[in-house]
Amino acid sequence: MFPIRDHNPSGRTPYVTYALLAINILVFLSYFTLMSNTQAINQFYYDWALLPARVAKGDGYMGLFTSMFLHGGWLHLAGNMLFLWIFGDNIEDEMGHVPFLIFYVACGALSGAAHVLSDAGSMVPTVGASGAIAGVMGAYLLLFPKAKVDVLIIFVIFFRIFPIPAWIMLLLWLAMQFVGGFGTSAEEGGVAYWAHAGGFFVGIVLALPLWLKRGGTQFWDATQGHPPHPEARYPAINSRMPKVRRK
DSSP states (O other): EEEESSOOOOOSEEEEEEEHHHHHHHHHHHGGGGGGOOHHHHHHHHHHSSSSHHTTTOTTTTHHHHGGGGOOSSHHHHHHHHHHHHHHHHHHHHOOOOHHHHHHHHHHHHHHHHHHOOOOOOOOOOOOSHHHHHHHHHHHHHHOTTTTTEEEEETTTEEEEEEEEEEHHHHHHHHHHHHHHHHHGGGSSSSSSSHHHHHHHHHHHHHHHHHHHHTTTTHHHHHHOSSSSSSOOOOOOBBOOOOOOOO
16 A cells, blocks of 8 residues: 555646656665675765764764665665655645755755654664655645545555545554654664654644745635645546356
8 A cells, every 4th residue: 555646736847856856866876786795885874874873973964964865775765756756746836946955955854863863872874765755745744635645555466546635644654653663763774763753743844834824724724625726637547356256
C-alpha cells in the first residue's frame, strides 16, 4: 500500500522539484559503484553522511545538509523520489521556487537535528531525503488536507487504486513513524523515524505563515480543505481476483 499520485495539479512548472529529483539521482549514481566495496562506502558515508555522535561533539555539521542528497540503495532512492514527485510540485507552486528550495533544505537540516537529539551517541550513518520530504508532506497536510491521493494496494495477485483524502494517508504515515520510533533505537540502523517525524512537524511550522497569509481557517472554509482549483481526474484502474469454478 503506497501513494502513486495526487489529484492536485500545479499551476506552474516545478523547476526546483525537478532539479531536486535530478540532483538526488545523479548524486546516487556518482557513488553507486562504491557500494560493492565496504571500506570505501563506509569512508564515503563517514565523510558525507549524518553521524549523530559527530554532530553532538561539535563536528560533522555539514552532514546535516549533505546527507539529504545521499541514499542507501535503489529502493530508498525510488521511494523518496516518488513522494517528492507527488507532493513537491504543489508546495513549490504555493511558495514559489526560491522560497520552496529554502523550505526544503531547512526541513532536511532540522529533521537531521531531530535525529541527532533522538540518539546523540549513535555512529550509524544516516542518509536520505526523507526528512526534507517529510517537511513537504507536513506542509501539504496543512494546505490541502482533503486533496485526493491515489493509493495503490497490492494483495498477492490483484491490485487496485483507491483515492483517499490526503489527511488520512499523511497521518497514517506519521503514526507509523511514531510506532517505529518508539519501537527501535538509532543504533539498530534502518529507518530514521524521528528524522521523519521531526521533518513533518518542521514542515507544518514553516508553512504556517503561508497558510495564515491565505486566510488560515478561512482558507479551509473557502476550499473545504480541497485544492483551490479543479482536481485532476484519472481513469479507474483495477484488477479482479480470478474466479475458480468448482467441479
